[in-house]
Amino acid sequence: MRSIFRTSALLLAFLVFGLIVAGCQAAPAVEPTKAPVAATQAPASPAAGAMTDVGTPRSETLIFQTFDRQTANPDQHNPLMAYAQWRGFRELAWGYLWEMDTGTGKSYNELAADFPEVLNKEYTQFRVKLKQGIYWSDGVEFTADDVVYTLETILKNKDKITLGGARTISNYVKSAKKIDNYTFEVETTGPKYDFITVFGTYTWGANLTILPKHVYEKQADVITFRNTNPVTLGPYTLKQFDPNGYWALWQRREDWKRSAWGWMGEPKPKYVLYKDFGPEETRLLAFIQNQYDVDTFMSPDSIKAAQAKNPAVTTFSKTMPYHNMNDACPYGVLINQHKSPLDKPEVRWALALSLDLQSVGVNSMSGEFKASPLPMADTEILRPLYFEPLLPWLKDFALSDGYKPFNANFSPELAARLQKMGQPASALPQGDKALSEAFGVGWWKYDVAEAEKLLTSVGFKKNSAGAWLQPDGSVWQLEFVIPGDWNKVMQRIGFSMADSWKKFGIQVNARQVDQAEHTSVQNNNSQLQTELMWTSCTFTANYVNAWRTISAQYLKPANDTTPITGNPFRWNNTKAHALAAEAQTLPTDSARFREIGQELLKEFVKDMAWIGIMNIPTTIPTNEYYWTGFPKQDNFYSVPYSWWSSAREMIVNIKPTGKR
Amino acid sequence: MGLIKYIAGRVGVYLVVLFTGITIIFFLPRFMPGDPIEGYIGRMQYQAGQTLSAEDVESLRASLRELYGLTGSLPSQYLGFIKRVFISGDFGPSLAGYPRPVSEYIATALPWTLGLLTMTTILAWTTGNLIGLFAGFFHNKRIATVLEVIGVTLYPIPYYILALVLIILFAYIWPIFPLSTTIMPGALTMQKVGEIFRNSFLPGMALVLAGFGWNVLGMKAMAYSTKEEAFVNYARLKGTPPFTIMIHYVWRNAFLPQITALALHMGMIFNGAILTEMLFSYPGVGSLIRSAIGNGDYNMIYGTLSLSIVAVATTALAIDLLYPLFDPRIRYK
Numbered sequence: 007m008r009s010i011f012r013t014s015a016l017l018l019a020f021l022v023f024g025l026i027v028a029g030c031q032a033a034p035a036v037e038p039t040k041a042p043v044a045a046t047q048a049p050a051s052p053a054a055g056a057m058t059d060v061g062t063p064r065s066e067t068l069i070f071q072t073f074d075r076q077t078a079n080p081d082q083h084n085p086l087m088a089y090a091q092w093r094g095f096r097e098l099a100w101g102y103l104w105e106m107d108t109g110t111g112k113s114y115n116e117l118a119a120d121f122p123e124v125l126n127k128e129y130t131q132f133r134v135k136l137k138q139g140i141y142w143s144d145g146v147e148f149t150a151d152d153v154v155y156t157l158e159t160i161l162k163n164k165d166k167i168t169l170g171g172a173r174t175i176s177n178y179v180k181s182a183k184k185i186d187n188y189t190f191e192v193e194t195t196g197p198k199y200d201f202i203t204v205f206g207t208y209t210w211g212a213n214l215t216i217l218p219k220h221v222y223e224k225q226a227d228v229i230t231f232r233n234t235n236p237v238t239l240g241p242y243t244l245k246q247f248d249p250n251g252y253w254a255l256w257q258r259r260e261d262w263k264r265s266a267w268g269w270m271g272e273p274k275p276k277y278v279l280y281k282d283f284g285p286e287e288t289r290l291l292a293f294i295q296n297q298y299d300v301d302t303f304m305s306p307d308s309i310k311a312a313q314a315k316n317p318a319v320t321t322f323s324k325t326m327p328y329h330n331m332n333d334a335c336p337y338g339v340l341i342n343q344h345k346s347p348l349d350k351p352e353v354r355w356a357l358a359l360s361l362d363l364q365s366v367g368v369n370s371m372s373g374e375f376k377a378s379p380l381p382m383a384d385t386e387i388l389r390p391l392y393f394e395p396l397l398p399w400l401k402d403f404a405l406s407d408g409y410k411p412f413n414a415n416f417s418p419e420l421a422a423r424l425q426k427m428g429q430p431a432s433a434l435p436q437g438d439k440a441l442s443e444a445f446g447v448g449w450w451k452y453d454v455a456e457a458e459k460l461l462t463s464v465g466f467k468k469n470s471a472g473a474w475l476q477p478d479g480s481v482w483q484l485e486f487v488i489p490g491d492w493n494k495v496m497q498r499i500g501f502s503m504a505d506s507w508k509k510f511g512i513q514v515n516a517r518q519v520d521q522a523e524h525t526s527v528q529n530n531n532s533q534l535q536t537e538l539m540w541t542s543c544t545f546t547a548n549y550v551n552a553w554r555t556i557s558a559q560y561l562k563p564a565n566d567t568t569p570i571t572g573n574p575f576r577w578n579n580t581k582a583h584a585l586a587a588e589a590q591t592l593p594t595d596s597a598r599f600r601e602i603g604q605e606l607l608k609e610f611v612k613d614m615a616w617i618g619i620m621n622i623p624t625t626i627p628t629n630e631y632y633w634t635g636f637p638k639q640d641n642f643y644s645v646p647y648s649w650w651s652s653a654r655e656m657i658v659n660i661k662p663t664g665k666r
Numbered sequence: 667m668g669l670i671k672y673i674a675g676r677v678g679v680y681l682v683v684l685f686t687g688i689t690i691i692f693f694l695p696r697f698m699p700g701d702p703i704e705g706y707i708g709r710m711q712y713q714a715g716q717t718l719s720a721e722d723v724e725s726l727r728a729s730l731r732e733l734y735g736l737t738g739s740l741p742s743q744y745l746g747f748i749k750r751v752f753i754s755g756d757f758g759p760s761l762a763g764y765p766r767p768v769s770e771y772i773a774t775a776l777p778w779t780l781g782l783l784t785m786t787t788i789l790a791w792t793t794g795n796l797i798g799l800f801a802g803f804f805h806n807k808r809i810a811t812v813l814e815v816i817g818v819t820l821y822p823i824p825y826y827i828l829a830l831v832l833i834i835l836f837a838y839i840w841p842i843f844p845l846s847t848t849i850m851p852g853a854l855t856m857q858k859v860g861e862i863f864r865n866s867f868l869p870g871m872a873l874v875l876a877g878f879g880w881n882v883l884g885m886k887a888m889a890y891s892t893k894e895e896a897f898v899n900y901a902r903l904k905g906t907p908p909f910t911i912m913i914h915y916v917w918r919n920a921f922l923p924q925i926t927a928l929a930l931h932m933g934m935i936f937n938g939a940i941l942t943e944m945l946f947s948y949p950g951v952g953s954l955i956r957s958a959i960g961n962g963d964y965n966m967i968y969g970t971l972s973l974s975i976v977a978v979a980t981t982a983l984a985i986d987l988l989y990p991l992f993d994p995r996i997r998y999k
Contacts, residue, residue, distance in 0.1 A: 059848035078762055078957060079763040087764070165732070166729070167729075170726065174718060174719070177721050230765055232766075247851075250774065252848070282947050283845065288945060288947075291837065292845045492960065519700075520700055520959065521705060522708075523705075523962070525705050525707065526704045526705065526962075528708065555720050560720055571720040572719075
C-alpha cells in the first residue's frame with residue numbers, strides 16, 4: 007500500500023519538477039508590438055539572435071508551413087516512388103530539363119541548354135542538349151548518362167513504379183540514347199507535341215525526375231531503395247528530417263552556383279525548413295509569433311485574425327479578393343451525365359441557374375473568390391487566350407428557349423454587395439476592368455424563375471412542401487459529394503452550395519467524405535451523381551492534359567461499378583469528341599489548337615457538362631518579419647505558391663529584413 | 667486443478683476474441699466506400715500537374731492491384747492474410763506508403779504513443795483516484811467539495827477545447843512550451859530526454875487533465891458508498907483510526923472497479939490519441955489510424971487495429987488472471 011503512495015508521490019513530484027524546469031526557461035525574445043509576437047526560441051546569445059526549433063539561426067532560415075502536413079513516408083526519398091515530391095524535394099532538390107515561369111506560363115531551360123530539336127516530321131524523335139558545368143550535390147558532374155539511365159530505369163521497371171509521373175514517362179518514351187556527354191536523343195511512342203512539358207514542368211511538378219546514375223546503378227533494387235540520404239541537383243541538400251514526418255531541414259550547398267538553378271542567382275536563406283505547425287488553430291498562433299514565413303491555405307478568417315495581431319502578416323494583394331487566383335485547377339461540379347435526371351441539359355442548367363454563387367462566395371470565403379463560368383480557371387495566363395475571346399459569345403449565348411443566362415455584371419454586383427456589407431471602398435478594386443480581374447469575367451445569372459421553367463419543361467413539378475418532384479412523381483434527391491476535413495475550403499463551399507440548392511427546393515444530400523472515397527466517387531459511375539471537384543486543370547494554352555480523354559471510348563453505363571479510365575465528365579458529345587481528338591494531332595502553339603480549345607469550351611457551356619464555380623482561392627499569407635520580397639500583386643515575379651517552381655523564384659528574390 | 671481450468675478457460679476466450687477481432691477487421695475495410703487504389707490514383711493524377719492518360723491509369727491500376735496483393739478472390743486473400751498475420755505477424759506494405767512495411771510505421775510511432783499515454787494514463791488515474799478517495803471519504807469537508815468541483819468542472823470540457831486553452835496559455839500568452847512538437851533525431855542523450863519532456867509536457871498535461879476528472883468522480887462515488895457499508899461502520903465503532911479505515915477498508919474495496927478501468931484504458935492506449943497528435947503535431951499511432959482510414963490503406967488498418975485488439979484482449983486476460991490477487995472473493999470461488 008505504501009509503495010503505491012510512494013509511486014504516486016514520485017509521479018507528482020516528477021510532474022511538478024517538469025513544470026519548474028520548463029518554467030525556468032528564458033522567455034522568448036518579444037518584439038515591442040502590442041501583439042504577443044515572439045521568436046521561435048530564446049536567443050542562444052544576443053549576437054546569434056533567435057534560433058529555430060531545429061537549431062538554426064531564425065534570421066538565416068526560411069520556414070514554410072508544409073503543404074501535406076505530416077508526410078506518410080518521411081525517409082522515402084526515391085523519386086521513382088511517391089513521397090519524394092513535397093517538403094523541399096520538388097522545390098529545392100531536384101533539377102528538371104525545363105522549368106515553367108509560373109507568372110507567364112512559359113517554359114525555360116533548366117538542365118537543358120535549349121528547347122528540344124525535333125528530328126522528324128512525325129514528331130517522334132527529339133534531340134536534347136544539356137548545359138555543361140552542373141554538378142550533383144556529391145560533386146559528380148551531371149551528364150546525359152544520368153538522363154538516359156533514368157529513362158531506361160523507368161522503362162525497365164515500369165510495372166513496379168508507383169509514381170504517376172514516371173508512369174506517364176514509361177508510356178511516352180520508346181527508347182533513349184546518349185549521343186555525347188551533353189546530348190541525348192529520345193524516340194517517343196507516337197507523335198508528341200508536348201515534349202517540353204511532359205519532360206519538363208507543367209504547372210507545379212514534373213513527370214521526369216533525373217536520377218544520379220552513379221548512386222542508383224549500385225543499388226540491387228531501385229524500387230525498394232529508399233534513398234534516405236539523397237544526392238540532389240538543386241542548390242540545397244537535405245540536412246535533417248523528422249522520422250515522424252513533421253519537418254525537413256535543407257541547407258544551401260557551398261557550391262550552389264554549379265547546381266541545377268544556380269544561374270538564377272544566390273538563394274538567400276542558408277536554411278529552408280518545411281514544418282507542420284498543426285491544425286489551423288495552432289498554425290495561426292505560430293504565425294502570429296513569427297514562427298514561420300509562408301503559409302498554405304489559411305482560411306480568410308484566420309488571416310484577418312493574424313493580421314490584427316501582427317502587422318508583419320500580409321496577403322498577396324492589398325485589395326479584395328486578397329489572394330492569388332492563378333492555380334491551374336478550378337473548382338466545379340462533376341456530374342454523372344448518364345444518370346437520370348442529370349442526363350438532361352435542362353436539369354444541369356437548372357442547377358447552375360439556381361446556384362446563388364455570390365452568396366456561396368460571401369458565406370464560405372468572405373467574398374474572397376474569383377468566379378469562373380468555364381471548365382477552366384480564369385487566370386492571368388488563360389484569360390487572354392480563352393476567356394476574353396469567348397466573352398462576346400458568352401454574352402450572346404442563349405438556351406433553347408431563347409434565354410440568355412450569362413451575367414456579365416457578376417463582379418460589379420458582388421463588389422456592391424460587399425460594400426453594402428461593410429467592406430470599405432479602399433478594400434475593393436475600382437473600375438470594371440479591375441473588378442473583372444479580381445472577381446472574374448462573370449458567371450451565370452441567379453434566376454430561380456428560369457431554373458424552374460427549365461425543370462418544368464422536362465416534367466418536373468413542385469409538391470406542396472416546395473420540394474421538386476421528378477417526372478415519375480418521386481422527390482428529387484440529389485447526392486452532392488464534397489470533401490471532409492481534409493479540404494476545409496471546399497467543404498465550406500460545398501455546404502454553402504447545397505444550402506443554395508435547398509432553398510430552390512432541391513433535396514440535396516451534401517455528403518462529406520474522406521479523400522480515398524472522394525476519388526472513388528469521382529472514378530465510379532455507380533457512386534457518382536454530383537461531386538465538388540477540381541478536375542479540368544489547365545495552366546497554359548495547352549489544355550490537352552485536362553481534356554485528352556473526352557471520347558466515347560471511355561464512357562461506361564450509368565451505374566457501372568468498375569472505375570473509369572478517362573472522360574471524367576461522362577460527356578457524350580460527338581462534336582466535342584472529334585475536337586478533343588483533333589487537338590492531340592496539333593502543335594500546342596498553333597492557332598487551330600487554340601481555336602479548338604475555344605470550341606470545346608463552347609460545347610461545355612451548351613451542354614453544361616461541368617458546372618464551373620471558381621478558381622481555387624490560394625490563400626497563402628506571408629509573414630515578413632524575418633524575410634521580405636515575397637511575390638505580391640505589386641511585385642509579381644511569380645505566383646506565391648511555396649510548392650511550385652515559384653519557390654525557387656521566391657528563394658532568390660526575397661531579402662532578409664535584418665531582424666534577429 | 668481448479669486454477670488450471672480457470673486459466674485455460676480465460677486463455678481459450680482470449681484466443682477466440684483475437685481470432686474473431688482480426689477476422690472482422692479484415693472484412694470491415696472492404697465494406698468502406700473508399701478504395702486504396704482509386705485513392706492513390708487520384709493523388710497521382712494531379713501530382714505532376716498532368717492528368718494521367720487513360721493508358722497510364724489502366725496500367726497503374728493493374729500494377730497496384732498486383733503489388734498490393736489485391737488480386738484473387740476475397741476468401742483466398744483472407745486465408746493469405748490470416749496465415750501471414752498469425753504465423754509471421756506480417757501485415758505487408760502500407761498501401762499509401764508503398765513499399766514501406768506497416769510494421770515499420772508502427773515501430774516508429776508506437777514508442778511515442780506508449781510513452782505519452784502510459785505516463786498520462788497512470789498520472790491521471792493515480793491523482794484522480796487519490797483525490798476522489800479523499801473527496802469521497804471526507805465528503806463533508808470543504809476541501810473535498812473544492813476537489814470535487816475541480817473534477818466536475820474538468821470532466822465535461824471537450825478535449826479539443828481543453829487542449830487549446832492550455833496551448834493558448836502556455837505556448838502563446840506565456841510561451842514556455844512549444845506550440846508544435848519538434849524533436850531532433852539522434853541518440854537518446856540527457857539533452858534529448860529534456861527535449862522530449864519539454865515537447866511532451868503540454869500534450870501530456872492536456873491528457874492528464876482530461877482523464878483526471880472522470881477518475882475523481884468515479885472514485886469519489888465509490889469511496890462515499892463504501893464508507894457507508896456495515897463493515898466500515900463496524901470498524902469505526904471499534905475505534906479504528908480514520909486513516910486506517912480509509913486505506914484498509916474503503917480504498918481496498920473501492921479501487922477494484924478502478925483497476926479494471928485502468929487496465930482497459932491501458933489497452934486502449936494502443937489506439938493512440940488522435941486529437942493530441944493532430945493538435946500538437948505529436949507522433950503516434952493515432953495519426954496512422956486516421957490517415958489509414960482516410961486513404962483506405964487496408965494493410966495499415968489491419969496492422970494498427972490488430973495491435974489494438976491484441977492489447978485490449980491481452981490486458982483483459984491479464985485482469986482476469988490477476989484479479990484473484992486483488993479480490994479474495996474470486997480466489998475463494
